[in-house]
Amino acid sequence: DIQMTQSPSSVSASVGDSVTITCRASRGISGWLAWYQQKPGTAPKLLIYAASSLQSGVPSRFSGSGSGTDFTLTISSLQPEDFATYYCQQASSFPRTFGQGTRVEL
Amino acid sequence: EVQLLESGGGLEQPGGSLRLSCAASGFTFSSDAMSWVRQAPGKGLEWVSLIFAGGSTYYADSVKGRFTVSRDNSKNTLYLEMSSLRVEDTAIYYCAKTMDYGGGFDPWGQGTLVTVSS
Numbered sequence: 001d002i003q004m005t006q007s008p009s010s011v012s013a014s015v016g017d018s019v020t021i022t023c024r025a026s027r028g029i030s031g032w033l034a035w036y037q038q039k040p041g042t043a044p045k046l047l048i049y050a051a052s053s054l055q056s057g058v059p060s061r062f063s064g065s066g067s068g069t070d071f072t073l074t075i076s077s078l079q080p081e082d083f084a085t086y087y088c089q090q091a092s093s094f095p096r097t098f099g100q101g102t103r104v105e106l
Numbered sequence: 107e108v109q110l111l112e113s114g115g116g117l118e119q120p121g122g123s124l125r126l127s128c129a130a131s132g133f134t135f136s137s138d139a140m141s142w143v144r145q146a147p148g149k150g151l152e153w154v155s156l157i158f159a160g161g162s163t164y165y166a167d168s169v170k171g172r173f174t175v176s177r178d179n180s181k182n183t184l185y186l187e188m189s190s191l192r193v194e195d196t197a198i199y200y201c202a203k204t205m206d207y208g209g210g211f212d213p214w215g216q217g218t219l220v221t222v223s224s
Contacts (some may be wrong), residue, residue, distance in 0.1 A: 001167075034210035036151075037139075043217055044143075044151065044202055049208030087151055091209020094164045096153035 001027050002090050006099035014102060017078045021102045023071045023088035032092035035064055035073045038101075039084045047086075048073065077083070108132040108213055110201050115218030122191050128184040128201030128215055136179035139204035141211055142186050144197035144220075148208070152197070155186065156204060170196075191222045 003026035011018050023033065031051040036044040046055045048064035051071055061076045075082055083106055088099040107131070114126040125182050142154040155175040156164045163175050176186040184201050202211035 034207050034208060036115035036211075038151075043214035044211075045214070046210045049205060049210035049212075053208060055210075055212060089151070089153075089210070094156075095166045096156070096209070098151040098153065101150045 001025070001095055002029060002093060002097055004088055004090055004097050004099040006086075006088055006102050008102060009100065010103040012106070013078050014106070015078055015080055017079060019075045019078055019104055021073045021086055021088075021104075023066075025069045025090055025092075025100050026069075028068045029090045029092035031067050032090055033064070033071050034089045034091060036087045036089065037082075037084045038087065041061070044087065051094075075104070108203060110203065110215035111212060112199065112201055112218040113174065115199065115220045117223065118191050119222045119224050120191060120222055123187070123189040124136070124191065124220060126186040126188065126199055126201075126220070127167060128186075130182045130184065130201075133203065135177075135182040140177065140184045141202050141204045142175060142184075142199060143196075143202060143211065143214070144199045145196045145217075146194075149197075154199070157180055157184070160193045187193075188220070191220075193222050195219060196222045 005024045033051045037094040038044040053066045085101045109131045111129045139158045141156040155177045172190045176185045198217040200217045202214045
């Protein structure tokens with residue numbers, strides 16, 4: 001199975017800050033990576049697919065990059081509604097696997 | 107608008123069975139892969155199963171042999187038959203439409219809670 005490791009596990013930030021979350025795959029997954037945002041009590045929401053493609057309706061302050069084993073999600077100019085938990089997920093092989101999550105808190 | 111609505115969750119004893127349903131609307135259900143993802147209380151996301159439009163199925167090792175995913179394209183409904191339930195199967199179960207390109211899950215249903223306890 002491909003292990004997905006996110007860092008940091010949590011980050012404290014302020015409105016207007018730029019935040020970068022890293023996701024590392026235990027072996028190469030090309031660009032088969034997605035990022036999700038989850039707020040308490042709600043279902044996850046897709047932000048980025050294919051490592052760097054922004055899902056329709058997602059603000060452009062969210063961006064993704066990377067290929068192979070190392071990926072990043074960047075939130076530029078953090079907004080109040082961005083405080084949430086973020087997960088990466090590989091779609092290269094079965095079983096699909098998620099990172100452990102990164103909590104972005106105020 | 108794409109909508110997914112799960113149902114069928116509840117309290118079940120260890121060793122018991124449950125069937126979850128996911129009613130889909132707003133897209134051509136028969137053309138899309140669908141997945142189940144679960145989240146134990148206070149924990150992260152765990153992929154459970156995927157069924158392609160053609161019917162091929164895949165499972166997490168933790169549920170293989172106990173869970174069965176299926177779909178009824180005439181009813182636009184996805185199912186998850188769960189048997190030999192364990193305490194560790196306690197979670198919110200989400201269904202999600204699965205993208206062909208990029209492999210992401212979008213959108214997700216609101217989830218249904220399965221509690222396995224004696």
